[in-house]
Amino acid sequence: MKTNYVKGLEKRYLKRKGSVCPFCGSRDLDTSGRCFGIDSCFQNVSCSECGNEWTDIYTLTGVTFENLPDVATFDKWINGVNLPQD
Ligand SMILES: [Zn+2]
Numbered sequence: 001m002k003t004n005y006v007k008g009l010e011k012r013y014l015k016r017k018g019s020v021c022p023f024c025g026s027r028d029l030d031t032s033g034r035c036f037g038i039d040s041c042f043q044n045v046s047c048s049e050c051g052n053e054w055t056d057i058y059t060l061t062g063v064t065f066e067n068l069p070d071v072a073t074f075d076k077w078i079n080g081v082n083l084p085q086d
Contacts, residue, residue: 018056021047031056 002010013022020027026049033044041058069077 013054018045021050021052022054023047023052024050026050 009022013020019029021029024047026047028048030046030048031043032046035042039060043056043058044053045056046053
C-alpha cells in the first residue's frame, strides 16, 4: 500500500511526464536496465543531482503494425472470423 508520501512523489513525477526528479527537481536523469514483462516494461532511473533511484513502469497503451497483410490474406488466416467493422 502506497503512503501519501509515495503517492505525492508519484503524482509530482507523472505530472512532469517523468522528465524531472521527483525528489529534487533536476532534469539530469540517467536511465538504464530495461526489463520487459507481459504487458509492461520497467526502466531503472537515477538522478545525477541527488542520487535517488526509482523504477519507471510503462504499460501497453496501443500498437502500430508494420508489414500489415491485406485484409483478404488476414481473413484466410482467421478462417471465417468476422473482422471488426468501422
Ligand atoms: Zn534528484
